[in-house]
Amino acid sequence: EAQVTQNPRYLITVTGKKLTVTCSQNMNHEYMSWYRQDPGLGLRQIYYSMNVEVTDKGDVPEGYKVSRKEKRNFPLILESPSPNQTSLYFCASSHPRGQISNNEQFFGPGTRLTVL
Amino acid sequence: GQQLNQSPQSMFIQEGEDVSMNCTSSSIFNTWLWYKQDPGEGPVLLIALYKAGELTSNGRLTAQFGITRKDSFLNISASIPSDVGIYFCAGHSKGANSKLTFGKGITLSVRP
Numbered sequence: 001e002a003q004v005t006q007n008p009r010y011l012i013t014v015t016g017k018k019l020t021v022t023c024s025q026n027m028n029h030e031y032m033s034w035y036r037q038d039p040g041l042g043l044r045q046i047y048y049s050m051n052v053e054v055t056d057k058g059d060v061p062e063g064y065k066v067s068r069k070e071k072r073n074f075p076l077i078l079e080s081p082s083p084n085q086t087s088l089y090f091c092a093s094s095h096p097r098g099q100i101s102n103n104e105q106f107f108g109p110g111t112r113l114t115v116l
Numbered sequence: 117g118q119q120l121n122q123s124p125q126s127m128f129i130q131e132g133e134d135v136s137m138n139c140t141s142s143s144i145f146n147t148w149l150w151y152k153q154d155p156g157e158g159p160v161l162l163i164a165l166y167k168a169g170e171l172t173s174n175g176r177l178t179a180q181f182g183i184t185r186k187d188s189f190l191n192i193s194a195s196i197p198s199d200v201g202i203y204f205c206a207g208h209s210k211g212a213n214s215k216l217t218f219g220k221g222i223t224l225s226v227r228p
Contacts, residue, residue, distance in 0.1 A: 004158075040220070041220070042204075042218050042219065042220035042221060043159075043204070043218045045215060045216075048215070058215065059215075090158050090159070092158075103147060103149075103164070103208065103216070104149065104161055104164050105161070105216060106161070107151075107158030107159045107160070108158050109157055109158050110156070110157065110158050
């Protein structure tokens with residue numbers, strides 16, 4: 001089944017304790033992205049990757065890191081989490097349509113992160 | 117930056133009713149997408165639109181790409197309880213690798 005998977009689905013942690021949220025897709029998509037979803041703010045892009053070893057900042061990259069060593073995986077790293085990073089996180093991937101690389105994005109099930 | 121406007125924030129309808137949702141922008145968009153998010157899940161793509169004036173259906177859902185390229189609408193006909201969720205519009209404004217802009221979503225409630 002074509003899908004985007006994220007782990008963990010739920011995580012409660014404390015301020016400053018490094019964590020990684022994994023994201024994997026089995027559709028051979030080139031484009032992958034991370035979003036956070038907060039009440040009243042909608043989906044905001046954190047980082048994206050056009051292909052292996054190519055990553056770039058989205059709208060809200062502060063406090064996050066990503067890597068894209070393989071096409072299928074795009075982990076999100078919080079080196080020193082803070083309470084304002086408590087949020088619902090989504091990973092997404094897409095295949096190019098014509099010249100547009102990030103069109104019909106497929107989303108993972110989400111990771112609910114709480115930072116105490 | 118680019119913005120997509122969806123209002124109202126919430127809609128309440130009776131089962132069996134039709135409902136229409138709008139998404140507008142002050143800028144021209146080249147692609148319009150409609151997503152639905154069920155509680156506790158990630159957004160799922162419902163319909164994608166690529167040409168101005170395009171009208172596309174997916175079961176009871178119909179969406180149109182506005183002629184001005186600054187708006188799109190989504191129609192749900194004969195609503196059922198499982199239509200409950202958040203409906204997002206999204207679009208590409210210009211350029212091959214411009215980011216996908218999302219509206220803030222409309223929460224739809226369906227009364228049985």
